[in-house]
Amino acid sequence: MPQKIYITGLGIVSALGPSLEHTVEALRLGRTGIRKIKHLKTRYRGILPAGEIDFTNEELAEMLHLPSIKRYSRTALLGMLAAKQAWQHDEKLPLRTGFVSATSVGGIDRSELAYKHFMVNNDIRGCLHKMMSHDCGDSTERIADFLNIRGFVSTISTACSSSSNAMILGGRMIQNGMVDKILVGGTDALTVYTLNGFHTLKILDEEWCMPFDKNRRGLNLGEGAAYLTLESEESMKISGSQPLCELRGFGNTNDAFHQTASSPDGAGAYHAMQLALKRGNLDISDIDYINAHGTATPNNDLSEGTAIKNLFKDYIPQFSSTKSFTGHTLAAAGAIEAVISVLLMRNKMLAPNLNFHDRMDELNIEPVKIFNQDVELKTVLSNSFGFGGNCSSLVFTETA
């Protein structure tokens, strides 16, 4: 048996609020964080809905007690806010630590302003500093420096599955004895770049998104960050951390079908879930709940639903997409939904899939429609899929 991987710390910021408590409260009340864009400077402000975090960069910097926001991308600021909650560490302890973060936009929230400046003035001077945070590694190093993590530091970008993959890498490094304790997760800010990208792909819903509904029209974008501390059993003995749950299994595959679309039978998703169960030494009947990828695009939900049906057959667990609360936070989605999954397990509750009315014609499946309390969730599966065919599934189990 491979070494167990324990989750000992959680941190989150999303449209539901800047803490675990805010997140649980919103899920309990069935209160979505998605509303018309208010802060992002775009022509779609006030028009398109998104899971935007209701804090300006200045406010975020204040919450973090930073002297100045000048050098920080919004992606870094959100990441710092979530990572700070998840990471407690005494540097004097003899533990090998690390940090793996995920992002798809990196610091584009600042560099897109610099590009605009360049195109208007044909000169980059005056906003060069906005270019320095463009690459994906920038936010990771900002967070690592903020928390003073000096061990292994890296960044993953596999589109919308990115932060699930950060968790997979962190877990494998613990199992292979490369680190004892590692912070994993992801962060992505809402940007004009991604908003226009998804708008041009014609997969944004102009109203609240409706995951798994027959009449779903598309997704709502979101922004946010979430991080989890992973530790080995040995590390917990030294650090004194208490386990919140176990990262029991994981699977990573490629759908190898199309650059942006998922295959009709959800082959990649099917294999990712199957691998996660296998690696966790679990049976389909062990799964109590699936936190689905459920973007609410016509393509994803049919493909994912088909994969779930093919894998679980007559035993389809309870499932829901909490993107109806947070919006699709891209590279952060996997970690945000991992944190939500752990919160649901710990609080014995089931989060509803908001805005669901009618089952899809092709599949006779129905997500959780209302909030449920006192539900025993021993084992939870969480899916994240992305452009480029990247598919990842994670399984969390209660600790004995």
Next chain:
Amino acid sequence: MNNQVYINALACISPQDTLNAEQFLQSSEFVSGSPMRSIEPTYKEHIDRRYLRRMGRMVRMGVAAATKALADADIKNPDAILVGTGMGCLEDTEKFLRAIYESDENIASPNQFIQSTHNNVAAQIALMLGCYNYNFTYVHRGFSFESAMLDAILHVQEAGENKTDILVGACDELTDMYLEVTSKLNIWKSKVPRHSLKYNMGIKSEQGEGAAFFAVSNQRSQNTIASLDALRMVYKPQSSARLTDEIDHFLARQSLTLDDIDLVLLGYDGGGQKGDVYDEVVNSVFDGKNQAVYKHLCGEYKTAGAFATWLSCEMIRQQHVPEFVKWNAFEIDTIRRVLIFNNYNSANFVLSLLSHV
């Protein structure tokens, strides 16, 4: 490491004629220029036209190098595809940003947005091969390639007795906009480090680009080139003493001393490293060792470490150190072990040990 990590095939597209590896290493000349742009092959010889049409430059470089490495290793369906890129598909990112601005957020085509995702190269390779297996893209500055390689090491360890074949590599591209920005930032204003150069090589690295891919396995083949014995990334060590400790531990874990290292490949970029932690450590730890440099050949970029790995493998395979990489004067008979000691921006340091098998 329990299992050995073998490099069984490799391919590199760079500002040098690296697709003709033998000729390049045996020649006495190298290409210099400003900036350092890749010598690109005729892509249709490497990539199916159906896929080629939409690919940007970086994707073409990456996919062509990957395809060649896989073909040389005779691998059709690798167990993992692992790619590093520091900046991702910059050209398409810039094109899409321009489209946003010029159309006032009314863009006609999503093509550039789709092509600009960082995982594009790994995705295209999976798509072309029909490969459903593990697929990761790393995007961390001077650790992008090395993170991908670390993942390959994990795969080899996890495979146990089962054979595993992994494609690992990296690519980055240079664009006019990026050049404009970096030249204004003065990042790479050439300053020759204080060493007196015995050979007039004009060591001064410009900004560069390139792609290098490797077929890695836990099993030897007839064509095995080298083994990767150890890899270590060191993030912002607080002092030169800390970095020196890392090197000592790195060698000790392999039960080696500096005497066992035949050649050290250094990551001097000709920029502001004089007297900094990296320079200090090179001078104290590797004084008197056979030293070589490489960034005058490929330029400086976030995944230049992939070029260094390619060069080290080729020097081991051909048992030859070209004069134009020698940093000090030495003659060498047998190259058993090469230690790469890389530096990106005085923040990302890498130790990588390759040996002859």
